[in-house]
Amino acid sequence: GAVVSQHPSRVICKSGTSVKIECRSLDFQATTMFWYRQFPKQSLMLMATSNEGSKATYEQGVEKDKFLINHASLTLSTLTVTSAHPEDSSFYICSARDFSGRTDIQYFGAGTRLSVL
Amino acid sequence: QKEVEQNSGPLSVPEGAIASLNCTYSDRGSQSFFWYRQYSGKSPELIMSIYSNGDKEDGRFTAQLNKASQYVSLLIRDSQPSDSATYLCAVIEGYSTLTFGKGTMLLVSP
Numbered sequence: 001g002a003v004v005s006q007h008p009s010r011v012i013c014k015s016g017t018s019v020k021i022e023c024r025s026l027d028f029q030a031t032t033m034f035w036y037r038q039f040p041k042q043s044l045m046l047m048a049t050s051n052e053g054s055k056a057t058y059e060q061g062v063e064k065d066k067f068l069i070n071h072a073s074l075t076l077s078t079l080t081v082t083s084a085h086p087e088d089s090s091f092y093i094c095s096a097r098d099f100s101g102r103t104d105i106q107y108f109g110a111g112t113r114l115s116v117l
Numbered sequence: 118q119k120e121v122e123q124n125s126g127p128l129s130v131p132e133g134a135i136a137s138l139n140c141t142y143s144d145r146g147s148q149s150f151f152w153y154r155q156y157s158g159k160s161p162e163l164i165m166s167i168y169s170n171g172d173k174e175d176g177r178f179t180a181q182l183n184k185a186s187q188y189v190s191l192l193i194r195d196s197q198p199s200d201s202a203t204y205l206c207a208v209i210e211g212y213s214t215l216t217f218g219k220g221t222m223l224l225v226s227p
Contacts, residue, residue, distance in 0.1 A: 006160075034214065034215075043217065043219045043220065044161070044217055049214060091158075093160045093161075103149075103166065103168075104149050105149075105151070105163065105166055106163075106207075107163060108160045108161050108162070109160060110159070110160050111159065111160040
């Protein structure tokens with residue numbers, strides 16, 4: 001299947017700092033990428049939908065000024081957690097939508113585990 | 118509101134048995150259906166996609182879709198302990214986002 005690369009895999013930072021997470025589709029162009037958050041033993045929660053060349057669409061309850069999303073190219077989307085606090089500690093996962101040919105499939109990156117001290 | 122329902126489990130099966138995972142969805146307009154596997158602490162991994170009624174087989178996995186009953190299932194034959202994971206059913210309609218079920222935990226005992 002298609003590959004989605006996500007970096008870094010793990011981040012430990014101090015409270016108040018900002019953290020940038022990158023998500024790249026390696027062998028297909030992704031006009032749409034998604035950012036999810038998952039707390040331990042809980043379901044995936046969609047945070048936002050990122051469309052290349054336009055503003056991201058955030059789910060209800062997700063602060064767009066805190067979670068900055070940029071989708072500047074067809075293969076790269078970034079999520080910046082600004083002024084991170086301990087409650088932002090979570091597993092962040094991106095996915096990219098391969099909507100080519102006859103299929104429409106979302107592939108996931110490996111995830112980024114964020115720990116805010 | 119679109120909903121995808123799964124039994125949370127855990128579903129426990131012995132090694133070598135057939136594991137049957139089920140999923141129902143509320144949106145009749147849904148067109149694409151997926152099964153993802155998620156190991157603890159890891160991100161979801163796509164294992165099957167199905168778009169039309171009937172069965173689709175890939176190795177030990179068989180996905181079954183019945184749009185009239187709004188039901189999709191995943192059968193895992195010859196279950197192995199390495200199959201122990203949470204299986205997520207996901208549904209998409211048109212250009213909308215994936216809607217995930219909460220997942221079913223599968224435990225395969227040696």
